[in-house]
Amino acid sequence: QVELVESGGGLVQAGDSLRLSCAASVRTSGRWRMGWFRQAPGKEREFVAGISRGGSSTYYADSVQDRFTISRDNAKNTVYLQMNSLKPEDTAVYYCAATSVQNLRESASYEYWGQGTQVTVSS
Numbered sequence: 001q002v003e004l005v006e007s008g009g010g011l012v013q014a015g016d017s018l019r020l021s022c023a024a025s026v027r028t029s030g031r032w033r034m035g036w037f038r039q040a041p042g043k044e045r046e047f048v049a050g051i052s053r054g055g056s057s058t059y060y061a062d063s064v065q066d067r068f069t070i071s072r073d074n075a076k077n078t079v080y081l082q083m084n085s086l087k088p089e090d091t092a093v094y095y096c097a098a099t100s101v102q103n104l105r106e107s108a109s110y111e112y113w114g115q116g117t118q119v120t121v122s123s
Helices: none
Strands: 004-007 010-013 018-024 033-039 046-051 058-060 068-073 078-083 092-099 117-122
Touching: 004 092, 018 033, 018 092, 018 117, 033 068, 033 078, 046 068, 046 078, 058 068
Parallel strands: 010 117
Antiparallel strands: 004 018, 018 078, 033 046, 033 092, 046 058, 068 078, 092 117
């Protein structure tokens, strides 16, 4: 069982930055690949970013490429999502998730999910 707890969301203006954190209840290195997803009102949950077990490989949705950065600190069992140049369309609930398989872009691949943290970007 893996418990994931997100933090760092909030209300910001367009162009601002936020860093989300996801703390895991177990050691994440060695087995768990991690991902960030988001869900806006009335829309389906979508992939945002993913990271390999050791952190050497990262993957991004086209909509956040070059603005968001995913990273992990396995010593702290924590994954981060640095979000820069935020836009109103980034407004959503952001979820952290853990998977033991390689298809990081598909939500169905993930076995454990956090409760989500709200990010609101005003124009």
